[in-house]
Amino acid sequence: MLIRKPNAIAGSDIPSSEITPKEKWLNRRSFLTGAAAAGAIALAANRFDEIASPSRSVLAAGKLQTVKSPLTTTGEELTSFKDITSYNNFYEFGTDKSDPARNAGGLPTRPWNVKISGLVKTPKTLDIDTLLKAHPLEDRTYRFRCVEGWSMVIPWVGYSLSEIIKQADPLSTAKYVQFISYHDAKVEKWASDSNISWPYSEGLRMDEALNPLTLLTVGLYGDVLPNQDGAPVRIIVPWKYGFKSAKSIVEIRFVAKQPHTTWNDLASNEYGFYSNVNPNVDHPRWSQKTERVIGKPFYAQRKPTLMFNGYGDQVASLYTGMDLRKFY
Amino acid sequence: MNKPTLIVLKALVWIACLYPVATLAYGAIVPGSPFDLGPDPTGKIEFATGLAALRLLVISLAITPLRQLWSKLSWLIKFRRLLGLFAFFYASIHLFAYIGLYAGFDPHTMLADVLKRRFITVGVLAWLLLVPLALTSTTGAIRRLGGKRWQQLHKLVYLSVCLGIVHYWWQVKQGVLTPMPITLTMTALFVARPILTWWKSRNTPKRIQPNPA
Numbered sequence: 001m002l003i004r005k006p007n008a009i010a011g012s013d014i015p016s017s018e019i020t021p022k023e024k025w026l027n028r029r030s031f032l033t034g035a036a037a038a039g040a041i042a043l044a045a046n047r048f049d050e051i052a053s054p055s056r057s058v059l060a061a062g063k064l065q066t067v068k069s070p071l072t073t074t075g076e077e078l079t080s081f082k083d084i085t086s087y088n089n090f091y092e093f094g095t096d097k098s099d100p101a102r103n104a105g106g107l108p109t110r111p112w113n114v115k116i117s118g119l120v121k122t123p124k125t126l127d128i129d130t131l132l133k134a135h136p137l138e139d140r141t142y143r144f145r146c147v148e149g150w151s152m153v154i155p156w157v158g159y160s161l162s163e164i165i166k167q168a169d170p171l172s173t174a175k176y177v178q179f180i181s182y183h184d185a186k187v188e189k190w191a192s193d194s195n196i197s198w199p200y201s202e203g204l205r206m207d208e209a210l211n212p213l214t215l216l217t218v219g220l221y222g223d224v225l226p227n228q229d230g231a232p233v234r235i236i237v238p239w240k241y242g243f244k245s246a247k248s249i250v251e252i253r254f255v256a257k258q259p260h261t262t263w264n265d266l267a268s269n270e271y272g273f274y275s276n277v278n279p280n281v282d283h284p285r286w287s288q289k290t291e292r293v294i295g296k297p298f299y300a301q302r303k304p305t306l307m308f309n310g311y312g313d314q315v316a317s318l319y320t321g322m323d324l325r326k327f328y
Numbered sequence: 329m330n331k332p333t334l335i336v337l338k339a340l341v342w343i344a345c346l347y348p349v350a351t352l353a354y355g356a357i358v359p360g361s362p363f364d365l366g367p368d369p370t371g372k373i374e375f376a377t378g379l380a381a382l383r384l385l386v387i388s389l390a391i392t393p394l395r396q397l398w399s400k401l402s403w404l405i406k407f408r409r410l411l412g413l414f415a416f417f418y419a420s421i422h423l424f425a426y427i428g429l430y431a432g433f434d435p436h437t438m439l440a441d442v443l444k445r446r447f448i449t450v451g452v453l454a455w456l457l458l459v460p461l462a463l464t465s466t467t468g469a470i471r472r473l474g475g476k477r478w479q480q481l482h483k484l485v486y487l488s489v490c491l492g493i494v495h496y497w498w499q500v501k502q503g504v505l506t507p508m509p510i511t512l513t514m515t516a517l518f519v520a521r522p523i524l525t526w527w528k529s530r531n532t533p534k535r536i537q538p539n540p541a
Contacts, residue, residue: 087367095504097368148501150368194503267502285445285498287437292429298356298369302432 063223064157069138071160071212073238073310076143079152081221083295088228089146090247091196092181092188099190100228106187107248109224109232116164118254119174126164128232132218134167135159139222140215140236145277145309147241147270151291156236157219160212170206170254177209178202178259179235179246196262202246203259203273204237205318213238213314217245239311241275272328276319277309281328329403341407345414348380349421370429377422382496382510384415385489389517396524409465412485416462419455419492426451447498454491457484489514 090100093107112128126134141155165177183199185191191198208214215236218225225231230247237244243263253259263271270284279289292301308315319327352373355363365372388411391404426448431437441448461482463469470478493514496507 083367091503095506098366150371194501194505196503263501270502282444285447287441289437290432292368292370294367296369297359298365298373298429301368301370302429 064137064219066137066139066157066219066222069140072139072141073143073153074141076141076153078141078155079293079295084152084154084220085226085228087294089148089242090228090230091194092183092191092198092200093228094190095193101226103190104227104231107182107227107231108187109227109248112232112250114233114249115251115253116168117251118178119171119256120254121169121171124168128218131164131216131233135163137219140217142213142215142236142238143306143309143311144236144238144242145291145305147243147275147283147288149283149286149288149291150294151303151305152294155221156215156217157222158215158217158236161214161216161235162210162212164216164252165210168252168254173256174254175206176255176258177204177206178251178253178255179204179249180251180253181246182248182250196266199250200246200262201259202235202244202261203255204244205258207318208237208315211315211318213311239276239308239315241271241277243271244275274319274324274327276315276324276328277305278307278324278328279305280307281325334403334406338407338410341410345384345410348376348418352376370425373425373429374422377418377425378492378496381415381418381422382489382492384411384418385485385492386510386514386517388412388415389485389489389514393517393520393524396528413462413465416458419458423452423455447495450491450498451495454488454495457488457491461485461488486518 086101087097088100089097090104093100093103110128113125114128114131115123115125117123136159137157138159139155139157141153144152144154179202181198181200181202182188183191185198188198204214215238217230217234217236218232220226220229225234230245230249233249234247235245235249244261258273261271261273264273277288282288288305290302291305293303294301306312351363352365355361355365355372356369359365388408391408391411395402395404427433427438431441442452443449461484464473464478464481473481493507493511496510500506
């Protein structure tokens with residue numbers, strides 16, 4: 001057979017990202033100008049750490065080619081890159097919010113493969129570069145609401161997971177999609193800080209996974225995902241509590257029955273399979289009526305939580321006839 | 329211990345006890361400083377004050393066993409009231425931060441929380457148990473109550489610290505083990521008491537005395 005699948009033979013179709021060093025991806029001149037400008041600003045602001053390592057916004061310029069999307073959320077003040085990358089729940093790298101930024105450096109994001117498995121016509125393995133090229137990357141700003149009661153507004157980069165699901169061609173018996181995260185106890189030495197059984201597993205009903213809002217996410221602020229935010233590829237389900245959005249996924253499995261999910265295994269009364277953002281259904285240990293916005297001063301953090309995190313127009317119909325108190 | 333040494337030590341203990349609240353206040357006033365309250369200032373204030381209260385309570389509980397172990401350390405008793413009152417101080421800020429920053433001063437929210445959420449219920453109970461102890465911490469109150477009754481009353485601190493630790497465990501997510509170190513320390517101190525008392529009584533059978541204060 002002369003026709004070769006692009007990823008069939010190792011080394012014969014080397015992804016551009018593996019040849020080109022990071023800095024060269026950028027337009028060299030604009031990078032230098034930007035770096036100089038940032039240096040000047042940093043000097044003016046007396047920020048020596050900025051000079052030592054130029055801020056991400058400069059390095060990020062043009063890093064990922066993206067297009068605008070009608071599905072992006074507008075009119076919200078973005079959470080800073082610093083807060084999004086220093087306040088993380090990624091328990092494989094420690095249980096403190098500041099742990100993942102410190103510990104996730106060893107996550108081997110290249111090469112990276114995602115297995116498409118289970119009830120599909122042809123199970124296959126997609127490498128990260130194939131995933132990056134499978135569909136134009138979109139800027140998608142979404143509200144992000146954690147079950148713990150805090151929230152952010154995050155400019156993700158990615159495309160609808162439905163694009164990959166369509167390509168995967170699931171069988172009609174596939175009713176749910178399970179996401180399995182990377183796990184290697186040697187890399188994630190902090191995974192034993194909690195008594196969670198790894199790897200992390202999450203899942204969606206097929207219609208939820210096919211909803212255009214559900215994002216196969218590969219970037220943040222126009223650049224590739226930082227490790228602590230779930231590099232190199234994760235799921236973002238903006239109308240559900242954050243833990244539903246599995247990070248650093250290595251397998252997308254199509255299944256007939258509701259898959260087991262990590263937090264539901266640990267405390268099913270606190271973390272339901274659905275876990276839609278819902279101000280009317282309290283977490284057993286705290287109210288979900290309000291949230292604290294990350295990055296605001298302490299006296300201005302609190303704001304009301306919206307049903308479906310404000311995405312009701314797009315997703316409420318998925319749950320018609322369902323008692324959301326029962327299916328929390 | 330001579331007086332100047334005691335004064336210096338007391339000053340150091342005051343500074344150590346004020347350090348957590350001073351850094352929080354500084355961080356709140358000067359964002360971007362090394363004491364910046366971080367991405368979630370509300371959470372930081374709540375966690376730091378709760379942890380300070382628990383730590384100070386546990387440290388104050390360590391004083392009696394340490395004195396039993398080394399009679400040379402008997403002067404430690406002069407610091408126990410200070411530590412206990414600072415624990416109450418931090419527990420009170422912790423409670424007030426909850427009232428203002430979490431419940432938004434809304435009585436309905438507070439009532440619902442106390443009735444429905446066991447971690448808040450035990451937290452409030454732990455604080456309530458500290459109130460009579462703080463109120464009777466003065467030398468005058470000790471005299472009026474009489475040493476024996478005062479001691480009986482102040483045994484409530486054991487219950488309060490236990491509830492405080494339960495509050496911590498019930499607040500963190502299932503599977504998170506951050507409350508473990510302080511729990512083990514408290515358990516060790518609780519176990520040390522009867523063992524040390526027994527050991528002392530075996531070595532000095534004739535001089536069994538109730539613990540002073």
